[in-house]
Amino acid sequence: YGARYGSVPRTEVLSCRDTFYAGLLEFRADADADLAALLHQELVAPIAQYEALKVRQGALDFVDLLTRTRDVLRNHRAVRRHLQQRFSRIFVDEFQDTDPIQAEILLLLAADDPDVEDWLEARPRPGKLFIVADPKQAIYRFRGADVGTYWTVLRRLELSGARAVELRTNFRSVPEIQRFANAAFAV
Secondary structure, three states: OOEOOOOOEHHHHHHHHHHHHHHHHHHHHOOOHHHHHHHHHHHHHHHHHHHHHHHHHOOOOOHHHHHHHHHHHHHHHHHHHHHHHOOOOOEOHHHHHHHHHHHHHHHHHHHHOOOOOOOOOEEEEOEEEEEEOOHHOOHHHHOOOOOOHHHHHHHHEEEEOOOOOOOOOOOOOOOHHHHHHHHHHHO
């Protein structure tokens, strides 16, 4: 809170901040809804090159692994049935960071009927799928995670008889740290 930030006067730092912020607002106004469309057009060629490179090298990336797993489970009843029988319990921690493809895989694996191909129609076998999540901590939107997926899966589980249990006791830190954090956020 002094008059200087290191060797730079505070007024100069604030002026630079304000200039940067004004430029950011101007960029946002100029880019508006066109930014996503422009980026999409600019990325078509590099994405095509990346996909071709993966094919040439016989490589898969993380998204490929997820989508191919989902496709096998969705399209091959015998595989789906085998894996549904193989896994009696599925436990997923940090579920709020699950993306829709991962959720689809989980619900197809947990389904009580191997004939169901649509994850949104799948009824999880009671007691088979356990998720632990805090939707307020969902932070991986940039890689496809969607807190809406959490709510969708939670509803599917509840329709199958699952019960949501809310933990209200913090076992990760001592009471002094909890009081400090609570006081800081109370302001």
